[in-house]
């Protein structure tokens with residue numbers, strides 16, 4: 001059983017950069033209140049909610065709470081096409097991207113990385129997590145960002161909610177000091193991604209995070225999204241920042257895993273490619289772009305297939321992911337193994 005404790009509030013350290021950096025170095029994360037102006041966050045939230053409303057994801061609301069309740073009948077999760085098409089309309093909006101280049105964030109990240117020449121990863125992640133009474137495979141299990149992000153060891157993630165996140169909607173849970181153990185082995189799991197870090201934590205930090213607050217953590221800090229069992233969508237952004245001249249994986253720059261690419265995103269912005277935020281990373285003359293190392297993916301694929309061959313019901317989610325995202329022959333084998341898999345004994 002994991003004991004949950006409140007995030008350490010590092011906000012008072014904002015006036016002492018050395019102490020702030022030291023805290024990040026020792027805990028692997030920072031919870032900082034009021035970094036982003038709430039009015040800027042509210043503008044992004046309004047756009048995201050307008051798209052959610054248009055898609056029928058929200059119930060009518062007469063109160064002035066930050067977000068109307070979600071309509072559970074409309075709940076969908078990534079990678080369902082019904083989720084992706086709505087998510088894309090939310091994500092392509094310029095304000096979603098611009099918020100994460102806010103001067104206050106850039107200044108904070110300059111302090112934390114010790115580099116003025118920062119690269120904000122263009123692939124910003126917007127999450128709209130529907131509530132559900134029973135936690136299920138939409139939750140990310142315990143994980144480190146490193147196997148996906150790779151590149152610079154000094155990359156930091158900023159996670160920030162667009163509406164209040166906490167009891168009810170869930171937020172993040174973080175294992176303090178977990179970044180000190182390097183890259184951890186994975187195990188099969190029934191969570192969103194099919195695998196999770198092989199940890200059995202005794203204590204995790206979590207708690208409410210308000211619009212304007214940020215959680216900053218390293219690429220090796222173990223964390224997870226906590227279940228949304230409330231009434232509202234959980235809306236958040238997570239974005240990576242790194243010293244611009246340190247290695248960056250090519251997969252963090254281009255949109256290879258979707259049919260659209262950046263041109264179709266910027267076509268929707270008022271100034272299109274004349275916008276300073278469009279293709280900004282391509283103007284960095286000294287980026288050290290490195291190939292994506294497929295080692296972690298290969299390992300994940302192999303463990304899914306091996307567990308499938310043993311008819312292990314715990315391999316279901318990993319096989320689904322392998323069948324959906326890997327190339328043949330792994331994808332075809334995973335699909336065949338899925339059909340032969342006995343039903344799981346306990347549903348999560």
Ligand SMILES: O=C(O)CCC(=O)C(=O)O
Pocket residue numbers: 127140145157159171172223224225226236238
């Ligand atoms: O927001 C979540 O549910 C998970 C976020 C996460 O895993 C991340 O920011 O790396």
